[in-house]
Amino acid sequence: MFQELEGRHALITGAGAGIGAAIALQLAQAGCRLTLCGRSQGTLQAQVEALRVQVPDVAVLIAPMDVADEHAVQAAVQQAQARFGPVNILVNNAGQASSQPFAKTDAVLWQQMLNVNLTGTYHCIQAVLPGMLEAAKSGTPGRIVNIASTAGLKGYAYVSAYVAAKHGVVGLTKALALELARKGVTVNAICPGYTETDIVREAVQNIVSKTGKSEAEARQALAASNPQQRLVQPQEVAQSVLWLCAAGSNAINGQAIAIDGGELAG
Incomplete structure (x- = not known):
């Protein structure tokens, strides 16, 4: 179905689990050669x-x-290009979320969120x-x-x-697309x-520790923002990425596509 992707070189950041792992599987099944990036070798x-199974x-x-380390990104991309040639598909999936009221958001936390989520995306694009x-x-x-978030399209309290x-x-996506x-x-x-990932599992534990709610109640509180009353699954995000990489999406450019069960529809 996606024969045109056979042999394409795809580099995925945050590839060890969750959305990144699901994307890796979809692209592997389409015949891509993969470079998997993340902080943990293990x-x-x-x-x-798991992929080889x-x-x-x-x-x-x-x-x-x-991804926050420019020199590490350059070195990893050079290694990838030496093995598989130029990167044809870049999926910027690495991300990190920390929750604090704005009054307690110090400069260290602020910079960390920018470094990983925004500057890391910039580093990877510059390199490939x-x-x-x-x-x-x-x-x-x-x-x-670029794997952004509904938090790139609306505001959420306590994660400014x-x-x-x-x-x-x-x-950045819109500007570079032009x-x-x-x-x-x-x-x-x-x-x-909200997607079934480590970030959401950490959010659930944060809600439990701060509110005394049960884990099930915390998960339901996050799912409540989705009109379908559920968490998005990583494979649903991955299938959207695969579609954007295929030939039939040539005219899709500069878009921010919400995968949210309709959360932003109202």
Whole structure:
């Protein structure tokens, strides 16, 4: 169904679990060669082993890095390009969320949210874009997919730094899409609502510790923002990424697509 993706080089950050792992599986099944990035070598290795159970012949490279570290990103991308050639698909999935009232959001927390969620996205695009553009000139289109959040499209209380960073990701997506529109590269953002990931599990524990609610009540409180009254599943986000990478989405550019069960519809 996605034969045009066979052999394309996809680099995914935050690839060890959750949404990143689901994206890796979808792209592996479409025939992409994968570079999996994250901070934990062990977590990435476990993900490779899980991938090979479902896609035994997947071509995959582990390139540990912290997206907030520009030099680490450059080194990882150089390693990836030496193995598989230019990156054709970049999925900026690495992210971090911390909850504090604004009055308790100090400069360290503020900068950490920007570093991981926004500047990390910038670092990765800067590193892969020259090679991606060269490949596009030769006929292999490029795709940049930034995993933002509904927090990039609306406000949420007690996560002001995270919301600011994710709004920045959406703004970067739109600006870069215009710059690259005639160069064979599309740039889009996926904006999931509360999704079954480690970030949400941490949010649940935070609610439990601060409010005394049960874990089930905390999960329901997060799911309540979704009109479908459930958490989004990582594979639902991954399938949207796969669609954006396919040939049929050539005209989809500069968009911030909410995967939220209708949360932003009202």
